[in-house]
Amino acid sequence: MTSILTNSAAMAALSTLRSIASGMETTQGRVSSGLRVETASDNAAYWSIATTMRSDNKALSTVQDALGLGAAKTDTAYTGLDNAIDVISEIKAKLVAAREPGVDKTKINKEISELKNQLVSTAQSASFSGENWLYRDAGSTAPLGTKEMVGSFTRSASGAVSVGILEFDAASSVLIDTVDSANGQLTKAIEIEQGANVGTGTANGTYYLVLASGGTAPTGAVAVELTSSTSDENVEGMISAVDAMLTALTDSAATLGATNKRISMQDDFMADLMDVIDKGVGRLVDADMNEESTRLKALQTQQQLGIQSLSIANSNSENILSLFR
Secondary structure (H helix, E strand, C coil): CCCCCCCHHHHHHHHHHHHHHHHHHHHHHHHHHCECCCCCCCCHHHHHHHHHHHHHHHHHHHHHHHHHHHHHHHHHHHHHHHHHHHHHHHHHHHHHHHCCCCCCHHHHHHHHHHHHHHHHHHHHHCEECCEECCEECCCCCCCCCEEEEEEEEEECCCCCEEEEEEEEEHHHCCCEECCCHHHCCCCCCEEECCHHHCCCCCCCEEEECCCCCCCCCCCCCEECCCCCCCCHHHHHHHHHHHHHHHHHHHHHHHHHHHHHHHHHHHHHHHHHHHHHHHHHHHHHHECCHHHHHHHHHHHHHHHHHHHHHHHHHHHHHHHHHHHHC
16 A cells, blocks of 8 residues: 555665664764773673773872882982992901001091991982981981882772782891981991900900991990001901991892892883783773774665665655646
8 A cells, every 4th residue: 555644665764774873873983982882881891891990000000100119219229238338348448458567557547437428428318209218317206117119909809909018128228327326237336256256156346337427326336447556456356347237238238139129020010911901901892993994884885775765765655646647
């Protein structure tokens, strides 16, 4: 039956055109945004996962920044320690030279004094972002203790999140403590065996190396200083004390170097992890541009055919007029 009130063919063509237009809108949105899942209505499950992982990736980026800050602090402290070790080795060499009979100990002591000043300068300068792990001045209210650095961000299977911490005990790296000399590697008293007591297990000499401005010398300890009357026994005792300091600083530098290496490895891992997460999210929500461009071309062709079909359907109604001529 042919009706001028209800054009079934035109309605069918129009319905097809609406469907094609909807498909084109979706495809054009994917092509323009590059995303297959852009909103929760596209795919709620994938959108939820992608949103969570993008948020976690931002947290990992912040962790990476924190690792960079931690690396800068450890690098600064290590550089100071490494320089201090070189200077103390030089002091040790000067003391060995002072043991040589006939040398002018007062002139050697002048060199040692300048080397001590260098140690103080090194310790004071090894500061980054307001933190100094080698020097404690009179304004500090508490001894340098364990330093914490953000090292990781993790999400458990249950969805709980936590921040991992890297630690370094700065108490072992303090060179000079002006508040409490016992806390500084160079300001504290070092007990050693000297003279007839060497090998007996009984200490009979106590020395310290540096006394910073405002600091107090440790009770009962003698400064590592040479005079023309300094005995060979005392010189040897000073050598032993300086060597003990050198050993302690070497251990601290080794620990600090290991911490710095851990930070570097963690930083590399964070970078790789962020890339992997980005790839994983991309597999869930990114649009396949080859596929979408092909679909868009097909829909454009279908749209042209739909328009042609609608034109044909509408022309059928016009043909009815010929019956009344």
